[in-house]
Amino acid sequence: MPWGSDLISGPGSRKGRIVDDLQNCYGFHHIYTEDIIYREFPRKMANVMKIETVNDIKEVIESDPSHITADWIMSMIEREIEREAYHTNGFLVDYIPNQKVMIKIDTLLQNVEGMLSKFEEKYPISFALNLAVPSDKVLKTKQVYCATPEAKEKMKETGGQGDEADSGLIKRRAVLFNNTVKPFIDYFTKQDRLVTVDVTCGVADIIWHRVHELFCDLDFKPCRTVNTVIVFAFDENEADGIDYDKYQIEHVQLASIVGNANDSVENLLKHLSKFIDEQSKVADSFVVNLSGTSVTRQSVQKLTKKLILFAEVELGYIEKYLPGSPQNYIPQVNSTKYKAVCSVENEICLFPTDAEDSVCQYIALFMTYYRLL
Known part of the structure; x- marks a missing residue:
């Protein structure tokens, strides 16, 4: 049994x-x-x-x-x-x-x-x-x-x-x-x-x-990560300043984990979703560098799939969303703010503040959809 x-x-x-x-x-x-x-x-x-x-x-x-x-x-x-x-x-x-x-x-x-x-x-x-x-x-x-x-x-x-x-x-x-x-x-x-x-x-x-x-x-095999925090960086410099060791965040270069970096946005996000779930035993927080792939601000904005607005976009520091972060966190002067989209499954996607809301929502929507399949 x-x-x-x-x-x-x-x-x-x-x-x-x-x-x-x-x-x-x-x-x-x-x-x-x-x-x-x-x-x-x-x-x-x-x-x-x-x-x-x-x-x-x-x-x-x-x-x-x-x-x-x-x-x-x-x-x-x-x-x-x-x-x-x-x-x-x-x-x-x-x-x-x-x-x-x-x-x-x-x-x-x-x-x-x-x-x-x-x-x-x-x-x-x-x-x-x-x-x-x-x-x-x-x-x-x-x-x-x-x-x-x-x-x-x-x-x-x-x-x-x-x-x-x-x-x-x-x-x-x-x-x-x-x-x-x-x-x-x-x-x-x-x-x-x-x-x-x-x-x-x-x-x-x-x-x-x-x-x-x-x-x-005890060698139980996870099916997927839960309560995941994913920071998306469209350019190399947007991933700077994050303390990977302090917060046990894994850095992912999307172009290096896919067969074709120029594949469709949906296929790349689908592959990323699978990759993150396979890392369940390693981490639950990730920084995903999208540079060198077809996932750009412009390509996402061109998507025509009808959006289901399952959550609002809000502003906050990364420490606010990481598992176990103190509720009374006081940001440092040089702390970076992000746009955040939270799904009903408590999955959190963070984006640079200059990213369009629709871009943030599209990516968060696809990530949530593929990870629930």
Whole structure:
């Protein structure tokens, strides 16, 4: 069968972003117990009662949580694996729900060791990925997650009571989650198959970079890069002044990686898209020198394909867009600004400020299109 892994993550782990990136980068299929409950529970109870809304589901579970059993959940997981086995590179199973009413379902945690052992007779698990905020860092981390304008205003209005309440809520939630996942942690720890990533920093880009590095170290093969930042330089001098080593940016001379530098703009960008995805294990930020190819300001402006304006063009420094860059970045006097086009897939294309907006949008559109094929 395709590769499978178990996912364990607590409050503040940025799990949603990490799961999304794992799916896009490695082609994994995500199976989430909470989704299964919302999707399948009304069908399970159809002969007993009519359940139409999410609130109906929660009310039934609160009144009688025994309706949700580990055996039933595992049977639904197995059914989904069998259905998707030939359409994915592997499975990412997220067993612990996020909703408090579901975390507290005792029947989900009965005989975890026996349940997982039985499951692995048919579907072996490679390892468990634990995205964890250590308990001794919960209060410190809370300051990162709750430092929003709304939270600060609440602190002013309540004299700090709101902040204390938030702190207590996060701590209680972390304790509840840690108690819930302990049987899973113990099971994979005993077999030396638990991989833990400390997510205390709370910065999704940094967490993803570490997780991606981990999977590459374990010889998993990425299908494509994600959260990519690509700087396009039409002339040699437009790539000057970028600190490649500091930001771990790879320099790409387009003319040297294609068979015919005078090929059509679309074919060259298609080839570039493929090349970037093949570099997934090396970098996720690139400077692409277009000089010596048919991709010029003038040639792109002549394209007649109808534009889909999926994003606006904005101005910003490269540090604003690079993964893990500080939000309070203060540019130096000689820093260079770029025009940026961001796709709905969080792919960012940067261009010289004198490039026409339509040129930036065309190139970004083609890059996004080819990389989603």
